[in-house]
Amino acid sequence: MSKQQKTAITPTRVDNFPEWYQQVIKAADMAENAPVRGCMIIKPYGYAVWENMQRVFDDRIKAEGVQNAYFPLLIPLEFISREAEHVDGFAKECAVVTHHRLEKGEKGLQPAESAKLEEPYVIRPTSETIIGDAMSRWIQSYRDLPLKLNQWANVMRWEMRTRMFLRTSEFLWQEGHNAFETAEEAREDALKMLRVYADFAENTLAMPVIVGEKTEDERFPGADATYTIEAMMQDGKALQAGTSHDLGQNFARSMGIRFQGRDGSEAYAHTTSWGISTRLIGGMIMTHGDDDGMIMPPKVAPIHVAIIPVLREDSDAAQILDYCERLSLRLKELGLRVQLDTSDRRTPDKMWDAVKKGVPLRVEIGGREVEAESLTCVRRDLGRESKANYSLEDFTGKVQMLLDEVQAELLRRAKAFRDSRIRDVSSLAEVKALYIEESAAQGAQNGFACADVSILSDPGFEALCKEFSLTPRCLPFEDKGRKVLIGKAY
Template sequence: MNRLTKRRENYSKWYNEIINKSKLAEFSGIRGFMIMKPYGYSIWEIIKKKLDKILKETGHENVYFPSLIPKSSFSKEKEHTEIFSEGCAVVTHSKLMKNKEELIIDPESKLQEELVVRPTSESIIWRTYKNWIQSYRDLPILLNQWGNAIRWEMRPRLFLRTNEFLWQEGHTAHSTKAEAIEETKKILNIYTDFSEKFMAIPVLQGIKPYMDKFHGSDTTYCIEAIMQDGKALQIGTSHFLGQNFSKAFDVKFTNSCGKKEYVWSTSWGISTRFIGAIIMSHSDDNGLILPPKIAPIQIIIVPIYHNDEEYSKIDEFSIKILNILRKEKIRVKYDDRKVFTPGWKFYEYEMKGIPIRISIGKNEIKNEKLEIFRRDTYQKISISLKDLKKNIPQLLNDIQKNIYQKALDRTKKMTIKSDYYNDFKEKICNVGGFILAHWDGNKNTAKKIQEDTEATIRFIPISFKKEEGKCIYSGNNSFQRVVFSKSY
């Protein structure tokens, strides 16, 4: 059994090997397009199910809009169009025809208007909102869409940057600026809680600097996390769109005083990048580590036997354990395949990051005690059969907390202040992490720092107190530290 490349030797290779060996995903053969395998997709299904429930509980409804957008609609919000047009796929014809032995585009099927394959849905949704919104009584509209998007990437990476990805995108419309801003922040907090409580990934909240905000927005809020190699990963964004799209699509409503106003709006989303974050935040040199709350299989049961007589008794006992755990609503699997040895199975499930492994042999049956292996700590413990229902849920909870605490300790350790440029460069190059430093607010300064160090301004932190200082690069006045980091 080939082990993984060590993280310290080649972090990128280690990441790709985990995805391959744990059977999460692979590239399709079409550059930049990903196939999510059953195990990888099952993680996404759990994320989707849990987040969908939270969004519905906060008043949002699911909807689905077409993935093809008329180019005239896509072009209306100029700032939005300018950035997204660079990575768009466009449908120009509707039909293929056979020419000898090959298929070619039928020139007679050219569309009257070209269609953009959605990179994001603001334009088609606001085209529709114009028909839906007339009065303040029609507001707010709180919609969420689960689907896919296509954005051509220069350097594709599985889960992190692929030409096509799965995601959810929320699109809301409001009668007041205050209500729209409240919605934007509410979603940011939902993403934060979800990342920390379910994915065990601690994050920092921030606002993107003006030159990096979502094009078409007034303000972009984000959550970012530090991975084990010290690089930052943006894993969720929530955008206050102001009235930019309502003005572009001329969406007005009559307020309670009878006057016409433009609608205020938000959009927000997370994607399958979440899975990349889980891999890079928690996994080790032996494979994937999954927090129990989003693990498709929380417990794997492996029988250990030497002959058919032993197998019969062990199989019966294992099924008994399986049924006990299922009644407790635990996601459990019993691997009774005879074509693989226990050692092979141990390797497979360790690579897949199953939080708990239960090995059952003749001694476990005799003593009515189970050997429990924790994937997060490699600790083996013994639990009596009579205590199983009480102890297993608690153990899963302890594992969840331990995985989060480990990531939190790393985040705290790698969140560092710097006041001098040479010190800043040394920390960026040799330590990594979130570097808190002063910036003069000039995008050219940020560009020069990036060219020199590869570090970018990830966000302006929300929770940190403002403090005056001097820009680490220019020496000009600064009113608040920002967060620099190398990133994915």
């Protein structure tokens, strides 16, 4: 029946990936566009994902000795202008606050000329400068080091083109800022935080990543080195999923982060900064989602188990609901996030709702289950074929294992997909051939090309990149800097 094969999301991934992406977000009720250009409203179901990410990651960095703090949204213009490369990098996308009062004008409210700020403020695009300024006061001796700070905050970058979660003018993130006595410590820290990111992406979000270093062109403005985790989306494009920067003494010099060393001499600190953002939610959608909508990795899923009472005319509704309540309670006691759908919608609608939201396990309870003290469970990642019956006892004993299996399966799948789309190439011509072939193919889904780093200095490289919208994604650590990964990117 064609009706049964119908996908919940139109269009499908193959038909139109960008549109599919938007529709998944809408169908799962995660976010919507805001009345402000380039900004989004993160709805409760989407925000719950972010909260789960925050919880896991916050615990993780505290284990690394990082302390949370909060710095202002507004940054004195003069701070931003201190680090030359930083200015170049961010000046063109800064929102600026110039007035502090509104007054009635000819066209309604307008900024009051009399309330113009002598020095405008910049809405933070990132906080290296204002945190550096604080550090310059807080750090006086080598005994004050290392200093490891993090803030969960919103930042604003006036982007030309925005996409929900992936690139919005305002986004939520964590930005960590660490200061050290020596260059080695800073470098090691930047690398360590990258490993923390990689571990978080793979083991919490089930998103396989390639760890590596950015080429000079792709580096953070003001950094000596930028390290990155790169993920591949289901359309073969790369997503920079997190970055960690070794800032050397660049910001220490421009913000005056000095300390007296062990030998009594004065020195500049060595700093790092590292961030992941709500972009990761978009990454998860494009990594795990299918043509029926989202598939949530259990570790960050807002709902682990959706319980759907199947009420029919011939069934005892009160008895079924009571049974559902008891099950819900038992699962909650196991520490699971459970949703019992008691809305008065039709059963099939409730089921599709759980499917589109990507709830890892869907449990159906009707008269049959109540009678047999059992339940019917379907795994979102495997679809209706995985429908299975469990006794209540059996299920409560196995449910965590089932969730772990979903988590593992999502990672396995994503890894297999990615690995099948990385091709070794040995020349510019081969890169070109690869992307010509790919773009000619029906429903072309590109991937990464892996080439010797010498390709970067090939005279034709830049033109080729431009022709196919390619960028060097990173120099993977596993190739010890000898190879470069190339691909289209978000």
